[in-house]
Amino acid sequence: xxxxxxxxxxxxxxxxxxxxxxxxxxxxxxxxxxxxxxxxxxxxxxxxxxxxxxxxxxxxxxxxxxxxxxxxxxxxxxxxxxxxxxxxxxxxxxxxxxxxxxxxxxxxxxxxxxxxxxxxxxxxxxxxxxxxxxxxxxxxxxxxxxxxxxxxxxxxxxxxxxxxxxxxxxxxxxxxxxxxxxxxxxxxxxxxxxxxxxxxxxxxxxxxxxxxxxxxxxxxxxxxxxxxxxxxxxxxxxxxxxxxxxxxxxxxxxxxxxxxxxxxxxxxxxxxxxxxx
Amino acid sequence: xxxxxxxxxxxxxxxxxxxxxxxxxxxxxxxxxxxxxxxxxxxxxxxxxxxxxxxxxxxxxxxxxxxxxxxxxxxxxxxxxxxxxxxxxxxxxxxxxxxxxxxxxxxxxxxxxxxxxxxxxxxxxxxxxxxxxxxxxxxxxxxxxxxxxxxxxxxxxxxxxxxxxxxxxxxxxxxxxxxxxxxxxxxxxxxxxxxxxxxxxxxxxxxxxxxxxxxxxxxx
Numbered sequence: 001x002x003x004x005x006x007x008x009x010x011x012x013x014x015x016x017x018x019x020x021x022x023x024x025x026x027x028x029x030x031x032x033x034x035x036x037x038x039x040x041x042x043x044x045x046x047x048x049x050x051x052x053x054x055x056x057x058x059x060x061x062x063x064x065x066x067x068x069x070x071x072x073x074x075x076x077x078x079x080x081x082x083x084x085x086x087x088x089x090x091x092x093x094x095x096x097x098x099x100x101x102x103x104x105x106x107x108x109x110x111x112x113x114x115x116x117x118x119x120x121x122x123x124x125x126x127x128x129x130x131x132x133x134x135x136x137x138x139x140x141x142x143x144x145x146x147x148x149x150x151x152x153x154x155x156x157x158x159x160x161x162x163x164x165x166x167x168x169x170x171x172x173x174x175x176x177x178x179x180x181x182x183x184x185x186x187x188x189x190x191x192x193x194x195x196x197x198x199x200x201x202x203x204x205x206x207x208x209x210x211x212x213x214x215x216x217x218x219x220x221x222x223x224x225x226x227x228x229x230x231x232x233x234x235x236x237x238x239x240x241x242x243x244x245x246x247x248x249x250x251x252x253x254x255x256x257x258x259x260x261x262x263x264x265x266x267x268x269x270x271x272x273x274x275x276x277x
Numbered sequence: 278x279x280x281x282x283x284x285x286x287x288x289x290x291x292x293x294x295x296x297x298x299x300x301x302x303x304x305x306x307x308x309x310x311x312x313x314x315x316x317x318x319x320x321x322x323x324x325x326x327x328x329x330x331x332x333x334x335x336x337x338x339x340x341x342x343x344x345x346x347x348x349x350x351x352x353x354x355x356x357x358x359x360x361x362x363x364x365x366x367x368x369x370x371x372x373x374x375x376x377x378x379x380x381x382x383x384x385x386x387x388x389x390x391x392x393x394x395x396x397x398x399x400x401x402x403x404x405x406x407x408x409x410x411x412x413x414x415x416x417x418x419x420x421x422x423x424x425x426x427x428x429x430x431x432x433x434x435x436x437x438x439x440x441x442x443x444x445x446x447x448x449x450x451x452x453x454x455x456x457x458x459x460x461x462x463x464x465x466x467x468x469x470x471x472x473x474x475x476x477x478x479x480x481x482x483x484x485x486x487x488x489x490x491x492x493x494x495x496x497x
Contacts, residue, residue, distance in 0.1 A: 160368035161369060164369070168358070169359075178370070252336070
């Protein structure tokens with residue numbers, strides 16, 4: 001069994017479904033029609049571009065090229081983590097904290113998987129390295145943004161209780177302990193759920209892809225299990241790192257809660273001035 | 278004697294635009310052991326921010342000495358355990374009271390009109406005034422050396438106000454504890470405080486007891 005190649009008409013038919021959905025959104029005035037069309041266009045262009053990049057990369061296997069693409073993916077994921085935050089850290093921390101945590105966890109887990117477990121030749125073979133890193137970054141990004149968002153929002157909501165504990169002479173790490181624990185858990189829950197539902201409720205995308213491409217189901221399943229474990233480890237360690245760093249950043253050396261280090265991320269819309277009375 | 282001495286204390290907290298929140302001048306005064314200083318002034322003049330600066334909860338400049346020990350020489354948690362700040366609005370981090378007292382016996386419970394049965398009630402069931410009184414008990418239970426009180430009786434009826442006033446005075450005398458007491462109520466300050474300082478136009482000035490003119494000025 002081999003892969004059935006898709007032609008433009010096949011993709012066009014699928015695109016019509018999205019157009020129909022956008023049309024329905026206009027009729028029901030859901031206000032999501034434009035976003036739907038823009039996102040659809042973005043996915044087409046971005047995936048075609050990455051296809052071209054991967055094609056070029058596969059024919060010129062070089063560590064520098066693989067590293068370059070990996071860094072671009074990391075920076076894009078870092079930006080994505082930042083824009084998803086309701087409250088952001090000021091200065092370099094706003095971007096740096098999530099990006100650093102993702103770098104440490106995703107890159108470490110990917111390199112470990114490539115050099116110790118999968119062992120392609122060479123170890124940075126883009127056919128393995130890029131998809132693995134992509135899956136790890138995509139999931140780690142979710143965990144980290146959920147965890148950090150919860151941390152900062154809860155610290156803001158419960159600032160009086162945190163300060164009450166500080167006033168009783170507690171150290172910062174105890175004053176934020178409950179919130180930090182909750183935030184780490186929130187970041188990891190999606191992975192636990194995904195593992196629990198895999199195979200029964202959902203057939204994970206990677207495995208589905210391999211089976212479509214003609215791989216024997218049991219081989220595809222083994223890869224999927226490997227990837228699930230890697231993603232869980234990457235997301236978990238990344239979330240723990242990001243939430244720990246974030247919690248530390250919320251306090252200064254004199255154990256003061258420094259909410260002035262946060263800014264509201266979403267811009268508030270000002271009501272428009274009426275020209276007529 | 279455990280005196281609390283403030284030297285050029287100023288709250289340096291900044292708002293979202295990076296501007297200083299308080300524009301008041303640096304503050305210098307000393308509270309002797311067992312002495313109570315009443316602080317008054319219109320809202321927004323920096324009374325609360327002064328207490329927060331002393332407790333080291335906001336970035337601030339200057340130095341505070343307790344019994345000759347400089348604040349900068351000891352860790353912030355240790356400082357806050359000794360110089361306890363009780364905010365105007367009480368906050369809780371558990372659903373029940375006992376974890377806030379670390380499972381220890383709650384001292385002075387009866388003196389604030391409570392029965393020990395109330396300790397098992399969920400905090401959400403307590404009234405604002407009850408919570409306010411428990412916040413005071415929570416602080417006193419840890420036996421701090423000095424007290425910074427931000428309108429401790431604001432949400433209390435006259436009976437409980439009197440109970441709190443008496444408890445704090447007794448605590449201050451028995452433990453030789455300096456007390457700074459913020460209040461909007463000039464009569465309360467006359468009752469509890471040995472000296473009265475008032476924020477006016479960014480400066481903290483002493484209100485002289487026997488000067489009718491200044492006293493009148495305060496109550497106006």
